[in-house]
Amino acid sequence: MNSFTYTQADAVDTAVDERASDLTAKFIAGGTNLIDLMKENVERPTRLIDITRLPMATISETLEGGLRLGALVTNADTAYDERIIQRYPLLSQTILAGASPQLRNMATDGGNLMQRTRCYYFYDLATPCNKREPGSGCSALNGFNRIHAILGTRTQGSDGQLAEPNCIATHPSDMCVALAALEAVVRVTGKNGERSIPFAEFHKLPGDTPHIDNTLESDEIITAIDLPAKGFPDNFMYLKLRDRASYAFALVSVAAALELENGNITDARIALGGVAHKPWRKPEAEALLVGKPATKENFQAAAEALLAGAQGYGHNTFKIELAKRAIVRALGQAAKLEPTA
Amino acid sequence: MSPPLDKRAPSLPPLHTVTLTVNGKETQLKLSPWTSLLDALREYMDLTGTKKGCDHGQCGACTVLLDGKRINSCMTLAIMQEGKQITTIEGLAPTPDELHPLQQAFIDHDAFQCGYCTPGQICSAVGMMNEGRVKTTADIRELMSGNICRCGAYTNIVDAIEEVINKQTA
Ligand SMILES: Cc1cc2nc3c(=O)[nH]c(=O)nc-3n(C[C@H](O)[C@H](O)[C@H](O)COP(=O)(O)OP(=O)(O)OC[C@H]3O[C@@H](n4cnc5c(N)ncnc54)[C@H](O)[C@@H]3O)c2cc1C
Ligand code: SF4
Ligand code: FES
Ligand code: FES
Numbered sequence: 001m002n003s004f005t006y007t008q009a010d011a012v013d014t015a016v017d018e019r020a021s022d023l024t025a026k027f028i029a030g031g032t033n034l035i036d037l038m039k040e041n042v043e044r045p046t047r048l049i050d051i052t053r054l055p056m057a058t059i060s061e062t063l064e065g066g067l068r069l070g071a072l073v074t075n076a077d078t079a080y081d082e083r084i085i086q087r088y089p090l091l092s093q094t095i096l097a098g099a100s101p102q103l104r105n106m107a108t109d110g111g112n113l114m115q116r117t118r119c120y121y122f123y124d125l126a127t128p129c130n131k132r133e134p135g136s137g138c139s140a141l142n143g144f145n146r147i148h149a150i151l152g153t154r155t156q157g158s159d160g161q162l163a164e165p166n167c168i169a170t171h172p173s174d175m176c177v178a179l180a181a182l183e184a185v186v187r188v189t190g191k192n193g194e195r196s197i198p199f200a201e202f203h204k205l206p207g208d209t210p211h212i213d214n215t216l217e218s219d220e221i222i223t224a225i226d227l228p229a230k231g232f233p234d235n236f237m238y239l240k241l242r243d244r245a246s247y248a249f250a251l252v253s254v255a256a257a258l259e260l261e262n263g264n265i266t267d268a269r270i271a272l273g274g275v276a277h278k279p280w281r282k283p284e285a286e287a288l289l290v291g292k293p294a295t296k297e298n299f300q301a302a303a304e305a306l307l308a309g310a311q312g313y314g315h316n317t318f319k320i321e322l323a324k325r326a327i328v329r330a331l332g333q334a335a336k337l338e339p340t341a
Numbered sequence: 342m343s344p345p346l347d348k349r350a351p352s353l354p355p356l357h358t359v360t361l362t363v364n365g366k367e368t369q370l371k372l373s374p375w376t377s378l379l380d381a382l383r384e385y386m387d388l389t390g391t392k393k394g395c396d397h398g399q400c401g402a403c404t405v406l407l408d409g410k411r412i413n414s415c416m417t418l419a420i421m422q423e424g425k426q427i428t429t430i431e432g433l434a435p436t437p438d439e440l441h442p443l444q445q446a447f448i449d450h451d452a453f454q455c456g457y458c459t460p461g462q463i464c465s466a467v468g469m470m471n472e473g474r475v476k477t478t479a480d481i482r483e484l485m486s487g488n489i490c491r492c493g494a495y496t497n498i499v500d501a502i503e504e505v506i507n508k509q510t511a
Contacts, residue, residue: 005354006374006420032416035377036397048374050421076410080474100487101472102465103398105410106417246486 001038008050012189012221018049020191020219027051027221029072030106032099033115040123042116042132056110056223059083065229068187071110071222075175076101078109088227090236090257091178097240098174100247110222113176113186113202116213117169118147118249130166130210138210140168146315147251150323151276152205153311167210168313171203171278172249178238180279181255181271184227190220203278213277232257232269237340239330240273241322250274252323254330258294265289265298270306270331275323282306294335296328303327359420363388364432374420379403381419382429390430390460394489401488404461404468405429411468413487430460433467442505443467450501454492462488466502475506 009015019025026045028034029052037043056070059081067087069078078084079095099107121127121139128137140148145168153165179199186197203214216222235258242248253273259266268289272280285305292298303324310320332338349356356371363386370385379396382388382405394402396415403414406428433441443463446452453459465488475481481499490498 001375003353004374006357006418028418028421030416031418031421032398032413035416035418038375039396048418052421080472100398100401101469101484102401102404102411102413102487103416105407105468106412246483247489 002041002044002046004038004045005047006050007047008053010053012054012056012223015049015051015054016190016219016221019221022047023218025049029108029111030074032103032107033111037116037123041125042123051221062226066227069109069225069227071224072108074105075099075107075109075112076104079104087233088178088182088231089233090231090238090255091175091182091227093236094174094178094238094255097238097253109175109225112173113179113222113225114214114216115171115173118172119169120144120147122169131169131206132211134209134211138165138167141165141313144315145313147249147274148313148316149276150310150312150316150319151272151280151307152278153276155205155207165206166208167206167277168316169206169210169277170274171213171276172274173279174238174240174250174253174273176203177253177255177271177273177279179225179227180281181257181269182227182231183269184225186216186222187224187226188216188220189223190217194223196226199279200281206277210277230267232259232267235260235334235336237330237333239326239333241326252319252326254323254326255279256327256330256334258289258331258334260294260335263293265292265294268302268331270302270327272306272323272327275310275319280306282308289331294331294337296332296337299328299331300324302331357420360423361386361419361427362425363427364429365426370419372419374418376419377415378405378417378419378422378427379414382414382427388429388431391464392457392460394457394461399489400458400461401465402458402461404464404488406464406468406471409468409471411465411487428464428467430464433463441467442508443502446501446505447498450497450504451494452497452501453490453494458488458490458492458494462490462498466505469502470506470509478503481506 025047028048057072079092121129127139148168153168154162157163184199237256240250240253255271257269268286285302359372392402394400398413398416405414
């Protein structure tokens with residue numbers, strides 16, 4: 001780990017000022033991603049601003065009938081909160097599918113959004129990586145890319161042709177997949193005051209700037225995550241497929257939420273994890289389900305639409321079929337057509 | 342007691358005075374900001390019961406309790422934990438001549454081979470019992486999945502923990 005200095009922030013404004021005046025500084029919350037990356041010298045902040053004493057560690061009601069998760073609420077406290085269990089069981093289930101109990105006790109909700117990819121080349125300083133060192137190349141593209149992305153990797157060049165991807169990393173979070181499905185809103189504060197970022201706009205695709213994961217400005221801090229009133233408490237499923245039964249990142253995951261009336265779908269949300277640089281949603285695919293009965297055939301059609309344009313890079317090509325089947329299974333479980341175990 | 346540090350490079354930032362409360366006792370240390378809680382316990386306080394397996398949050402060998410909640414001590418900085426009640430494996434037994442029920446159960450069930458993961462397993466089990474979410478044997482397995490046992494003593498570990506939970510709720 002490189003040498004750094006340490007300060008403790010006592011107010012959101014001063015934390016923002018400190019970061020704005022020194023962009024080599026970083027906020028530290030639970031530390032479970034930042035310290036890991038600092039030990040590998042992937043992150044080398046000259047200064048850590050400890051934000052853990054800031055007053056953003058509570059869950060409260062919003063005026064719109066939803067819940068506000070303070071950025072410093074731990075993943076464990078979120079998942080086990082009675083209001084979350086009752087009103088947003090999809091979120092609770094999703095968080096509990098991630099990491100380990102110890103890590104969930106440390107990891108904060110804000111930090112979870114900001115965690116970086118688990119691409120092995122990103123962690124390995126000896127290999128080129130456009131995310132770590134822009135312009136150096138992507139080792140995963142023709143390397144070992146079993147855990148990598150199959151959607152949203154290719155960008156259109158100026159000639160209108162699809163260009164080689166700059167980065168095929170995935171966003172590793174489970175929690176964010178549920179937050180995408182629930183259409184959460186990220187509340188941030190910066191030098192220019194507060195703003196709200198719809199979840200779909202928070203994380204970005206790699207494009208030509210794979211070193212940038214999201215749309216948070218460099219002087220901004222996440223203060224809270226708002227959950228809209230609609231929580232899909234009756235028909236939901238987070239299906240996570242991974243190499244071992246617990247304590248592993250997703251190869252493919254699906255957050256499925258349905259609203260049903262007499263077996264007919266009145267609203268549907270499907271978000272995928274482990275397949276793209278951000279949680280993957282496609283409103284057109286969800287729209288295919290609305291007004292239709294909850295059947296396997298209809299779920300299959302939605303799965304095909306969600307995976308349209310997917311591309312494998314060799315080791316990860318299996319994810320395309322895996323994702324389709326996972327979507328059908330998760331929707332079936334959400335609709336209670338299939339057992340959940 | 343800190344090891345001698347008088348040969349520090351002049352370019353390094355000054356040491357911080359950090360007060361840690363470990364197993365009920367307050368200790369003042371002079372630490373660099375980057376000293377993990379795990380290193381502070383092992384290298385500066387001679388509390389070597391807490392083990393370093395991976396140093397990356399992946400194994401659970403370093404599990405300690407922070408205000409009663411289990412965490413990975415390798416993934417946090419000592420300087421961030423002032424004012425918290427830290428409990429390590431050395432602090433679990435009620436008296437020097439008695440074992441914590443989980444320590445006794447691990448012996449009774451032969452819940453280890455090399456023993457390297459054991460302090461982390463036991464601290465994690467204490468944390469899990471504090472959380473009070475276990476209803477089935479499968480719950481124990483899932484909620485103890487943050488502790489890897491390279492020797493594969495899982496079956497006996499789960500038996501040991503289950504016995505203590507059953508006795509407590511009986
Ligand atoms: C072994 C292991 C397994 C894991 N498995 C999973 C898994 O299966 N699923 C999963 O989803 N996650 C998993 N994780 C990741 C874990 O969930 C994240 O590391 C954690 O959520 C990050 O939160 P933190 O508070 O610890 O962030 P930190 O490490 O403190 O910070 C991470 C980043 O976020 C920034 N940051 C933190 N808070 C704020 C804020 N309020 N505003 C702006 N920036 C901020 C920091 O500057 C830093 O860049 C795993 C981690 C480990 C080590
Ligand atoms: S996939 Fe992205 S993070 Fe991984 S090596 Fe390529 S550029 Fe780096
Ligand atoms: S040493 Fe901390 S989790 Fe492995
Ligand atoms: S007893 Fe050897 S690692 Fe668990």
